[in-house]
Amino acid sequence: MTSMPLASIFRRPEAGSLVGLLMVVAFFVVTGGVEFLYLSSVGSWLSRAANLGIIAIPVGLLMISGELDLSVGSMITAGSMITALVSGFYGLPIIVGIMAALGFGILVGMLNGYLVVRTHVPSFIVTLGTLFAVAGLLLGLNIVLTGTTTVTLMAPELAKTLFGKYFGQGFQVLIIWWIVITAAFVFFVHYSPYGNWIFAIGGDKVSARNSGIPTERMTILLFVLSAVSAAFVGMSQAILFQAVQATPQMTLIFNTIIAVVVGGVLLTGGFGSVIGIFFGTITFAVVTQGIYYTSFDQTWSNLIIGVLLLGAVLMNNTFRKMALTYAPKKK
Template identity: 40%
Template sequence: MTSAALTGAGDERVARVGLVKRLLLKPELGGLIGAVLVFVFFASLSSVFRSPDGVANWLDVASTYGIMAVAVALLMIGGHFDLSAGVQMGTAAITSGILTTYYGLNTWVALLLSLLVCLAIGFINGYLVVRTGLPSFIITLGTFLMLQGLNLGVTKLVTNTVQVNNFNRIVGYDVLQKIFASEFTIAGARFQIAILWWIVATAVGSWVLLRTRFGNWIFAVGGDLTAARNVGVPVQRTTIVLFMTTSFAAWFAGTTQIVRLTSIQAQAGFGQELIFIVAAVIGGCLLTGGFGSVVGASVGALIFGMTAQGIIYAGWDADWFKFFLGAMLLLAVLTNQYIRRFAEQSRR
């Protein structure tokens, strides 16, 4: 027997993989490189951007995107989209606001009911996807349109305006403010607690995806649905849970918004679902499912936070943000396509 045979040469399971190749196989690598480049670019244009106050501002913007991007990334890795994720944020906030400020319901009961509403929406989305076999894009597009109309119609019917106000006057607001909208100070700058919740969401999401059986199910469902069923993966349950997870994140983000702003517009969250999806794609999630990273999705959200504030600090027209949104999506898709092909060739 030759030494090559003894060492397993030619066997991909024991073949040594170089450091560069291992790094290229990481789904979040492209996002990390992009984040560094975006930071360097805007930091060179504005001293405020790189100051403690500037960092606090763009981390604050990124935190809402990040919390949602974590849940959306898990869903995308599982092979699905939720176009109603942004509007659900508004639904959660509007429900809590109307029940407390206009109907006098106990604050905690109102929050629980708004959570149940969001979870029900997520369950319906997931159930319809697994029962009908229709693309999640179509199912959640319908949900998106219905919720958009419902948010506006109910808000105008109850308040005679297009917003819910005076949330800071409800009983228990001080406690909610500490949980969802308090601040902490670092280097003289005031950071929102939402940043910490974003870090927690990223850590928990990454642990679930990479260290639990459910995480294996997510990869299996998104990678090959038929194969997943054949090996006993509970496909329907996994899919429904993923949609409900996205709805929970929307409830949390929506509650954070109304607590911080003390009011909410009927159109809140409209259009943000695209940002969540793009953040996940920038972080390495494939549009076809079965591949991606929660950490990468958070990095994608960080890029958006830096870009949104960096454009302002640089003195540019804020409309350029849409240009960056499209450009980053295109670059991320092309990069992810290259990484996928490289990963496939490296396993041959």
């Protein structure tokens, strides 16, 4: 299509995140040494990336469609909590706990989606509401039912192998889930005809609806996907760590947004890619884990993340402008 394949890479939404990832890896190799790239280290930051990435992709898709989901912060706790309550405290089979956790994800996702679609209240506010409501509900229920804020869970071996186990040197099994889920989303968003709809909704909702796209159903589906993904990660964390605290993970909200924005998704919608979010997530994980391999105190990692976020946004803006002004050369 174009004469210069390199130039065409820079016009893609994930260009900025790839450059950012390479820069961050180079930074930690220089300051922390190659140990950072040893298999044992790779396991630690890939595991971190997997936990974040499974949630970041659907959150990113919501952002591409012009919405935001903050409720993932308490949905991840809900996933852990419900699994531990049902299968730990009440001792029901683990499959029931998993289904209950994911079912609750579907429920909250539909609630978020319906509220946003029906009331036209900005999703920022709606999901801020469900974030706190679900967090409060969990904590309250937990104390009423168990009398404590911590629940333990001993999952059977099969469930551990599937969702909560390390293999090799510190590789969580969740990494495989993350890669499979990413591949599925790449297909859904960039190859199936439905992906086009997400971009159209984020670009111009009224035109999208007039073109016959079921915009409301699509928005609700995306909210369900993000809530279920958060519940899924929470569920596997409960199985891995065997104990669950009933406190919401507020920093997860920011972390997903950072991963998504570093990954080249436009905050106002209409632009981005799944591969970009994938790279953005790895970048974020590398920064938070890479600091341990350097001589810096780990408290500096937030500074790096802040600078990274601003740098990534500026870089993504530049690349997007390149994509917009691009016209093939006259032959």
